[in-house]
Amino acid sequence: MIFRNRPLVRLGAAALLASGAFTALGAPAQAAGTETDLSLDVVGTRVAxxxxxxLAFxxxxxxxxxxxxxxxxxxxxxxxxWTKVAAFPGVEDGCDLEGTEEKPTAFVCHATTAGLPGPGETTDLPIVLIKLVESLDAPYSAPVTFTIISADDTNEDNNTKSATVEFTKESGADLTVLADDVKNAVTVTNGGFKLAGDLHAGDTAALIYTAWNQGDVATAGLKISVKLPKGVTFTETEEDCEYNADKTSLVCTYANAPFVxxxxxKEDGDNVxxxxxxxxxxxxxxxxxxxALTGGTVSVEPIMPAPGAAPQAAEVKNLPDNMTPVRVDDLDASDNTDGYAVVVAAQGGSGGGEGDEGGLPLTGAKAGLIGGIGAAVVAAGGAMFLVARRRRVVLVTPGDEKPTA
Structure with missing residues (x-):
């Protein structure tokens, strides 16, 4: 099937950059002791x-x-x-196809070795939702069903989820958030921080997440709420954020950070x-x-212009210290919250090393800027979003948006 559709090309290319956890082939067989309970959920299936x-997930x-x-x-x-809309996995190496290229009936995508989730971890499969016509005369919806296939799964009750793909006639902002599982220690030195191997008790780590607007209306700003798993606290405080007494949750309000x-x-390097x-x-x-310390969540909520207010400038006037503006190619509360785990390794692992990922620039004692973010990668879920929340965090720069295995 050949799609001659520029937004599809942009969405598809973006999704491929975050699809390293799945392939048409899959992971090689491993040793015994692999039985576990795998569960499935689907978010982000309403389109403005x-x-x-x-991108749904x-x-x-x-x-x-x-x-x-x-x-x-x-x-x-x-x-x-399939004469009006399409929904397909954004997987670089492709997935097994059932049906025909003109009218697929199903796709089967196999996890790579890096994409197999460890205890408490989550693997995300991006699903490209796209109109195959320039516009739809009326709302369109249809069910899609996703099912886990694994001989190692011990509970079939949570293996299947149906969702309604909705191409609405509604307009609005549509924020999506994706949070990485936290698996690496970091060292903060010389104005930057580096990954430092496995995360152990007593270490410092970094929770990294991406938020972006997949709707058709700009926000005036956004509110972010973060809850940490038990046993973890925030290392430092940040402007524009309020913390509870135990420093285990925060709410950050960025009233002047519009997301278009x-x-x-359309441009990289500006404040739009x-x-x-x-x-x-x-x-x-x-x-x-x-x-795995589970129960952590990141939630985003759009701040919209007041009714009757004059349109505001789309440019970010006061950029939050811990945010870098990025371009993303692309009304749905289902993808406004994402869970994550903090994975603590047993002592004696690879923690404490200098790592080989390079430094992330910081703007000061408070949360800093993550630089060099490729726009297309963010559209797929974030510059350092890895579909499997893999063990490595990959930094890319515009023009070099290539994931590692």
Whole structure:
């Protein structure tokens, strides 16, 4: 099937950059002891009227104690009218196709070795939703069903989820947030920080997440709420943020950080942006035991202009210290919250090293700027969003948006 559609090319290319966890082949077989409980959820399937498309996500979370040896996700798209719309996995190496190229009925995508989620971790499969016509005369909706396929799964009750793909006639902002699992320690030195191997009790880490606007209306700003897992606290405080007494949750209000719709974000390097990449430094308690600390969440909420107010400038006037403006190609509350785990390794691992990922620039004692973010990668879920929340954080610069395995 050949799509001659520029927004599709932009969305598809972006999704491919975040698709390293899935392929048409899959991971090689591993040793015994791989039984675990895998669960599935689907978010982000409503598309604003003025948006040509967006990225939805299938989230596979490991709720058990072992890493599976195999994992595949089957996407049943047989109910879609492929003369009007399309929904397909954004996977670089492709997925097994059922049906024909003109009218697919299903896709089966296999996780790579790096994409197999460890205990408490989540693997995300990006799904490209796109209009195949310039506009739709009426709202269009159809069901799609996603199913986990794994011989290692111990609970079939949470393996299937149906969602309604909706191409609405509604306009509005549509924020999406994606948070990485926290798996690496960081060292802060000489105005930057580096990954420093596995994360151990007593270490400093960085929670990294991306928020962007997939709708067709600009926001005036945004509010971000972060909840940390038990045993983890914020290392430092930041302007524009309020913390609870234990420094285990925060709310940051950025009233003057508008996010425009992706189609209005046409240039890199300016202060007109449709998305941003954020981080917060975290401290892991000295007495925390090894394992996955779950229950962490990041939520975003748009701040809209007051009714009747004059249109505001789209340019970000006061950029938050812990945000870098980024361009993203691309009304739905389902993708406004993302969970994450803080994965603490047993002592004796690779923690404490200098790492080989290079430094991230900081703007001061408070949360700093993450620089060199490639626009297309952010559209796929963030410059350092890795579909499997893999062990490495990859930095890219515009023109060099290439993921590593």
């Amino acid at each position: 009227d003025g948006a040509q498309g967006k 299938v989230k596979v979370t490991n709720k058990g104690a072992n890493t599976p040896s195999e994992l595949a996700v089957r996407a049943d798209v047989s109910k879609l009218d 719709p992706w189609l209005q974000d 942006t449709s998305g941003g990449r954020f981080y917060h430094l975290l401290s892991v308690g000295e007495d925390v035991k090894a394992g």
